[in-house]
Amino acid sequence: MIHDFITIIQDYWLLLLIGQYPNGPLGGLANTLILSALAIAFAFPVSILMALARLSKWWFLRWPMTALVYVTRGVPLLMLILWCYFVIPLWTGADVPSFLIMLVTLVIYQGAFLSEVVRAGIVSLGQGQMDAARALGHGYMGAMRFVILPQALYNMIPSMISTFVSTIKDTTLGYVINVPDLTFAASQVNNQLLTQPFQVFLILAVVYYILCWSLTFVANSVERRIARRRAGPRNVRLPAEAAPLKTITEQL
Amino acid sequence: MSTSVSEPQATQAIRIADVCKSYGDYPVLKNINAEVARGEVVVICGPSGSGKSTLIRTVNRLEEINSGGISFEGQDIHAPMRGSELNKLRSSIGFVFQSFNLFPHLSVVENVSMSPIRVKGIAANVAHDKALKLLDRVGLADKANSYPGQLSGGQQQRVAIARALAMEPPVMLFDEPTSALDPEMVGEVLSVMKSLAADGMTMLCVTHEMGFARDVADRIWFIDAGEILETAPPEDFFKNPRHPRAQRFLADLRH
Numbered sequence: 232m233i234h235d236f237i238t239i240i241q242d243y244w245l246l247l248l249i250g251q252y253p254n255g256p257l258g259g260l261a262n263t264l265i266l267s268a269l270a271i272a273f274a275f276p277v278s279i280l281m282a283l284a285r286l287s288k289w290w291f292l293r294w295p296m297t298a299l300v301y302v303t304r305g306v307p308l309l310m311l312i313l314w315c316y317f318v319i320p321l322w323t324g325a326d327v328p329s330f331l332i333m334l335v336t337l338v339i340y341q342g343a344f345l346s347e348v349v350r351a352g353i354v355s356l357g358q359g360q361m362d363a364a365r366a367l368g369h370g371y372m373g374a375m376r377f378v379i380l381p382q383a384l385y386n387m388i389p390s391m392i393s394t395f396v397s398t399i400k401d402t403t404l405g406y407v408i409n410v411p412d413l414t415f416a417a418s419q420v421n422n423q424l425l426t427q428p429f430q431v432f433l434i435l436a437v438v439y440y441i442l443c444w445s446l447t448f449v450a451n452s453v454e455r456r457i458a459r460r461r462a463g464p465r466n467v468r469l470p471a472e473a474a475p476l477k478t479i480t481e482q483l
Numbered sequence: 484m485s486t487s488v489s490e491p492q493a494t495q496a497i498r499i500a501d502v503c504k505s506y507g508d509y510p511v512l513k514n515i516n517a518e519v520a521r522g523e524v525v526v527i528c529g530p531s532g533s534g535k536s537t538l539i540r541t542v543n544r545l546e547e548i549n550s551g552g553i554s555f556e557g558q559d560i561h562a563p564m565r566g567s568e569l570n571k572l573r574s575s576i577g578f579v580f581q582s583f584n585l586f587p588h589l590s591v592v593e594n595v596s597m598s599p600i601r602v603k604g605i606a607a608n609v610a611h612d613k614a615l616k617l618l619d620r621v622g623l624a625d626k627a628n629s630y631p632g633q634l635s636g637g638q639q640q641r642v643a644i645a646r647a648l649a650m651e652p653p654v655m656l657f658d659e660p661t662s663a664l665d666p667e668m669v670g671e672v673l674s675v676m677k678s679l680a681a682d683g684m685t686m687l688c689v690t691h692e693m694g695f696a697r698d699v700a701d702r703i704w705f706i707d708a709g710e711i712l713e714t715a716p717p718e719d720f721f722k723n724p725r726h727p728r729a730q731r732f733l734a735d736l737r738h
């Protein structure tokens with residue numbers, strides 16, 4: 232059994248790592264990492280903009296964004312992927328690569344989820360912080376940037392990480408539109424071996440687990456570092472309102 | 484009223500003219516007329532829910548008003564204006580909140596220096612030195628690198644005063660600055676306020692500290708149900724309040 236795993240990895244490690252590259256497009260784990268990183272990097276600022284739009288006093292920002300967030304959150308991700316896959320080429324008339332379609336879909340989908348977290352983080356700070364910033368002469372954007380968001384985002388770290396972890400997991404759905412990622416590579420391996428699906432997909436599961444776990448681990452230690460700095464050297468404790476990361480992470 | 488609120492008046496810091504405000508159908512401020520002279524210390528007192536916070540928050544436009552006008556150094560703060568203009572006006576009115584509202588993610592010295600840097604564009608090292616001086620003035624030089632969560636309520640409120648002073652406002656507003664404090668910390672905040680008054684700062688304070696009002700205030704405004712019923716120097720107000728509701732308010736305070 233162990234022998235099977237070693238053989239598979241010895242024979243196919245390069246395919247699992249970078250896909251067909253350089254003979255074909257970049258794929259495998261490398262592509263999964265790139266897709267995840269880009270999706271997270273874009274979903275994060277997008278979610279802040281979405282949250283600000285939903286909290287805006289102008290209805291023409293608030294209403295469409297609220298509708299978008301509700302629809303996106305109420306639809307399975309797979310539907311959204313397929314929909315973008317067929318509609319975006321129709322609209323743009325261009326041959327959009329599946330990687331890009333997957334990226335856009337993930338950014339909208341995770342952005343919508345994250346925007347709810349951002350919004351809750353902002354609202355839960357209460358009016359006092361905004362009042363204090365405005366009274367000192369900060370504009371709305373200045374108050375957001377220097378006072379509200381740094382606090383809201385810090386309080387959100389646990390939920391943010393859980394969204395990032397699910398973004399990594401959701402990249403696997405790119406399989407249905409042939410995004411050449413790690414899952415795609417694994418299924419190619421499986422098609423060649425035919426007799427060892429259990430082994431192949433267990434390797435896949437372990438790699439995803441390690442990815443998600445490392446992200447959680449890094450985020451945990453960043454959060455602890457900030458908490459320690461704020462609590463000062465003498466009394467180290469997490470703020471009461473920040474629930475332990477694990478309990479929240481596991482809900483998604 | 485024929486006089487415009489934006490008419491420049493040499494001795495007035497704040498002039499409130501015919502201000503009305505209501506939440507829905509409920510009137511909170513009913514035709515308020517009052518003024519604060521430069522260098523004057525005014526204490527606003529009155530029962531809970533009478534509109535004291537609402538009134539003081541309209542002075543820097545944290546609350547909008549329905550009619551009337553408020554001029555600050557000759558400028559109508561409730562006139563339609565660009566956001567940047569309002570921000571500039573607000574930055575020259577210090578405001579101290581009942582619940583301190585320090586920025587918990589910033590150290591004490593950053594709390595004090597952040598707005599001069601970000602709003603006024605003062606160089607970071609200059610703002611930092613100035614912040615340390617102000618912290619020294621409120622007796623907290625040794626706490627510069629602590630975070631608000633590590634300070635007592637009295638210390639937090641003194642930092643909040645230093646933070647407001649950092650913008651060098653000619654006028655300071657206080658909304659019950661000692662009401663959220665344990666009794667043993669009230670004194671340290673009041674003594675900072677007293678020293679400000681002694682330096683000639685124009686101050687408008689909502690407070691229930693009648694000792695402070697007696698010692699420091701030049702005038703008392705008594706407000707009840709959204710109306711200023713009496714304005715008088717403290718000695719008159721405490722010895723023989725004219726309005727029956729002011730008499731009742733003072734009698735209630737004494738037990």
Ligand SMILES: Nc1ncnc2c1ncn2[C@@H]1O[C@H](COP(=O)(O)OP(=O)(O)OP(=O)(O)O)[C@@H](O)[C@H]1O
Nearest residue numbers: 506509511529530531532533534535536537538659
């Ligand atoms: N956002 C609001 N919406 C509706 N009513 C409000 C709002 N804010 C205040 N009020 C009402 O307006 C009235 C005046 O409130 P305000 O806070 O100015 O009173 P106050 O004199 O400061 O009282 P306290 O001594 O309790 O601080 C109160 O009856 C209050 O219930």
Ligand SMILES: [Mg+2]
Nearest residue numbers: 535536537659
């Ligand atoms: Mg009040």
